[in-house]
Amino acid sequence: MLRVVIADDSRVMRQIVVRTLRQAGYEWDVTEAADGAEAFAIARAEQPDLVLSDWNMPNMTGIDLLRALRAAGDDVPFGFVTSEGSPEMREQADAAGALFLVAKPFTAESFRDVIEPVLA
């Protein structure tokens, strides 16, 4: 079973992401993180198969989380799930090494579209 870390400061949104992943057919082992700093610690300690992260979070933002992971030599597959899907942010995400950016609101199809290529 794949292990995924879901980082979002909203417990409600984490729950919606988990529910939507299940609707998309992904029955994964999920670990939740309430901000980027917590996600960084979990990702480094547990070496998950994928990190799905919000962008705008207290303590450490999603983009800072991704940059910190890469700076630490951690190449864990990483995708953003964020309400701000502007072209500028997609460019920043891509430049930092993210595999994809899913804009909220999302559907099960939104996740399948970006995750299937990662699993292939």
Added chain:
Amino acid sequence: MSTLAPFMTAQIEAIAEEVFAAMVDGEPGHLVPLPAPAELTDPLYAWVDMHADVSGRALIATDVTTAHALARALLGMPDDEPVGEADLVDAFGEVANVVGGNLKALLPVQGTLTLPRVGRPVPALAGATKVDEVALSWRGLPLDITVWQI
């Protein structure tokens, strides 16, 4: 000083309808435009601020009972299950966050988006200018979205 240009009403309605269809209801058709804002009897507010070359606020207002129903829908809770204050604030704030984030993406100059806030008094808007107002009905319950230059 730069000014925040109004969004098109249709853009705000389309974003709100998409947010509710995907996150709240799981299907479209439950959030519809109203011809004019309905009076709220016990309003609760959720908002995010956008800061770029201009600063704006996306503010959602609805009755407390509607916000509770929204939280139950977002969390997949039964209709009669009580909602805790933390979940209420989290859920209603996240609706404002997603609506505000999508509106910010339409701005010509990107900037930062604050974390969402939720409160019962009208948030301080001294000197602010209302640039948009969209009246909506979610499952027959009034919900208003306004955008302010702050």
